[in-house]
Amino acid sequence: MESTRNQLIKLLEQNQDKYMSGQELSKQLNISRTAVWKHMNELKKDGYVIDAISNKGYQIKQLPQQKLSSNTLHWGLHTTWLGQELMHKDSISSTQTLGHQLAVKGAEHGTVIIADQQTGGKGRMDRRWESDNTKGIWMSIILKPKLLPHHAPQITLLAATVLADLIQEDIGITTAIKWPNDVLVNDKKVAGILTEMQAEQDQIKYMVLGIGFNVNQTSDMLPDHLQDIATSIKMESNQSWNQRELVQQLLHRFEDRYDQFIKTGFSTIKTSWESYGYKLGETVTISTFNQQRDVKLIGIEKDGALRVETLNGEREILYSAEIHW
Structure with a gap:
């Protein structure tokens, strides 16, 4: 309500x-x-x-110029279900953690948690996500899709296409998507997606989709170990961006893309993802089961898995792999 x-x-x-x-x-x-x-x-x-x-x-x-709050984010937000329940925090350990807590307590589909800064932001494989600043978009979305659990990776890929469209079409910066969950500009990471879920064998109970998006950081704000691999849209465009407007554009785009996906399936998302696919057609080194080898990236499957070709021409489908880009 x-x-x-x-x-x-x-x-x-x-x-x-x-x-x-x-x-x-x-x-x-x-x-x-x-x-x-x-x-x-x-x-x-x-x-x-x-x-x-x-x-x-x-x-x-x-209107407030930059301040984020549940009030300012609702002004101008014309979604039907996404973000109608929205919780804003000045500082939090992780929006993902709070997302799980709220979902367990029965939070509605489309609930959004957003923070000015995270002190314990996390990425895929328990890696730290540097978000202890107020210059990015740090948010999680609670979703309750009527999907089988093995279709959950499609939601990650869907979110990546939404971010790529936002950056390329609304901001005007060429972008790419690195499988499975990173959005890049000029070969550097500008946004990442973390999808976690609670599920039974035949149904998803809930998903928490985390999005970290570097917006107005300057290079001196990035730790030394990220200088060569991370960036922000301010660094790439030489201008600052209104974070409230970007959050709203992101939510509008996500709701439209999600509703389309639920109605028509993954094929449109697959086509969009592959149009942004990073290094598709190129040979990279991957690690699977502690074994490294070179493969050519071909595309993604309809379930979101990565399709590759080995050096002897055999096609393989990968559901989990560490790619050494």
């Missing part, structure tokens, strides 16, 4: 060219005028400039 605060934000957004009286807002939201006044004060704390005139009402005069 949509919160009263979210309903208020939508009413003010839809009527931002005029004043809305406290009585009118009270009636539409089914709350007292005192409650309306309290909600307005909370919006002011988030940086909204609100004009309040007796016998006339309230009108938003200016």
Whole structure:
């Protein structure tokens, strides 16, 4: 059920060219005028400039420029189900950890957890994700798809195409996707995806999809060991970006792509992913079962597995491998 605060934000957004009286807002939201006044004060704390005139009402005069909060993220968010329940934290160990806790307690499909910074951000294979700063997008999405567990990797690949489209189409920077979960710009990692789930043999109970996206970091903010392998869109474009707007664009794109996937299947996602596929057609070294060998990357299967060709021309399907790029 949509919160009263979210309903208020939508009413003010839809009527931002005029004043809305406290009585009118009270009636539409089914709350007292005192409650309306309290909600307005909370919006002011988030940086909204609100004009309040007796016998006339309230009108938003200016929106917060950069501040992230559940209030500012809902203003301008026109999704149907994704992010309607949204939790924002100034600082947290990991949005993934909180995502699991909320999912176990019955959080709704499409719940979003986002933090200004993470002190214990994590990536694939328990690697640390450097997110102890306020310059990136650190978020997790709770999903409850009616899919068999072996189809879960498709959601990771779907999310990668959403990020790639956002970077290439909305930001204007050429990008690539490195199997299975990294988004690259100029051969450096700009975003990563971590998908975790709880499932039974024949059904997914829930998934927590984590997204780490380097937005406004400068090179001096990256640790020494990441200088040659990581980047941000600010470093690549020489300009700063509005993180609130990027979060909303990401959520809009993800909801559309996810709904399409549920209706029509993985084929469109597969085509999109392969159009961004990093080093497809090239030979790389992989490690499987502690054994290294060279293979050519061919594409992905309909279930999201990696399709490769060995040096003697045999085709193989890999569900797990460490690729030495």
